[in-house]
Amino acid sequence: MSKLSLFRVGRTTLPILALQVVLWFPGTAAAEGLREAMTAMEASLERLTAAVFRRDLVQVEAAAAALADAPRPDLGYRLWLLGRLGEDAPRFRRYGEALTAAAEDLARKARAGQKAQLDPAYREVLDQCLGCHRAFQTHLGEDRQ
Ligand code: HEC
Numbered sequence: 001m002s003k004l005s006l007f008r009v010g011r012t013t014l015p016i017l018a019l020q021v022v023l024w025f026p027g028t029a030a031a032e033g034l035r036e037a038m039t040a041m042e043a044s045l046e047r048l049t050a051a052v053f054r055r056d057l058v059q060v061e062a063a064a065a066a067l068a069d070a071p072r073p074d075l076g077y078r079l080w081l082l083g084r085l086g087e088d089a090p091r092f093r094r095y096g097e098a099l100t101a102a103a104e105d106l107a108r109k110a111r112a113g114q115k116a117q118l119d120p121a122y123r124e125v126l127d128q129c130l131g132c133h134r135a136f137q138t139h140l141g142e143d144r145q
Helices: 003-054 057-068 075-111 115-143
Strands: none
Touching: 003 057, 003 075, 003 115, 057 075, 057 115, 075 115
């Protein structure tokens, strides 16, 4: 291959490679953002579970409030997700909102000392985690390596 044709290959190949990296990167970085958010939620849920089973109202309130305030995936992820999920995006968002609402409700009940209400409110939180996973893991799980 002459110097000239190498140069030509380089001129066309490099931009294509660069474009592929650019197209691949947002999705990968975005999926990483989601995993970070999920790992934080997992830690909060573990704290919450322990507190519910111990009937530790102070800790239930703290862990539920942390879950309600848990950082959601960043804007880049959410934009990527919108494109990825298409018409399913609102359903995904509803699960996220329902999780926040359920965690806030549980924190409120703990603060009010309503021990008998803790279990159903805790279950409502759990249902949102499991519901979203059941509904969307097949959509997004292919990003799992
Ligand atoms: C709005 C939807 C939604 C909600 C609500 C949700 N998750 Fe997830 N979660 C996902 C998706 C989608 C994945 C799969 C990501 C993947 O495989 O790339 C996931 C993955 C995970 C993972 C695996 C992360 C990893 O490292 O692969 C954990 C742990 C997790 N979620 C915990 C939780 C917990 C705990 C809750 C509730 C407190 C919760 N999630 C609520 C959508 C959700």
